[in-house]
Amino acid sequence: MNKRKLRNTQQHIKWSVPEKPIVKINFNASFDNKTHQSAYVIVARNHNGEIIIAGSYLHTTVAKAFEAKAIAYYEVVLLWKDMGLSDIMIEGDSKSTIIKCMIKSRDKS
Numbered sequence: 001m002n003k004r005k006l007r008n009t010q011q012h013i014k015w016s017v018p019e020k021p022i023v024k025i026n027f028n029a030s031f032d033n034k035t036h037q038s039a040y041v042i043v044a045r046n047h048n049g050e051i052i053i054a055g056s057y058l059h060t061t062v063a064k065a066f067e068a069k070a071i072a073y074y075e076v077v078l079l080w081k082d083m084g085l086s087d088i089m090i091e092g093d094s095k096s097t098i099i100k101c102m103i104k105s106r107d108k109s
Contacts, residue, residue: 020047024089025080029072031065038068042076044083053079 018024029040041056057075062068073092080088 017049018047018089022047022087022089023052023085024091025076026091027072027076029069031062031068036062038062038071040072042079044079
């Protein structure tokens with residue numbers, strides 16, 4: 001039997017504080033295909049690394065993983081608007097979600 005070697009291709013990038021006056025908002029989402037539930041967490045930090053706001057949320061009747069990540073990103077945008085922030089940096093766990101949400105044209109998928 002052949003032995004396979006697994007290697008970690010993920011990069012480990014250390015979190016860094018944003019420059020003043022930027023607020024960095026991080027989000028992460030997960031999805032359970034069996035129950036169609038998603039959970040996500042949002043953390044906003046200032047230039048000192050202090051947590052301004054943090055929360056975790058649960059959604060039911062979510063169709064797929066992309067939808068779960070899009071909901072989390074949408075909640076980040078609502079948080080940004082509600083807090084009246086002008087200078088923000090958003091970091092998420094899904095580059096494709098962030099790119100699709102930033103496109104102004106309608107998604108045809």
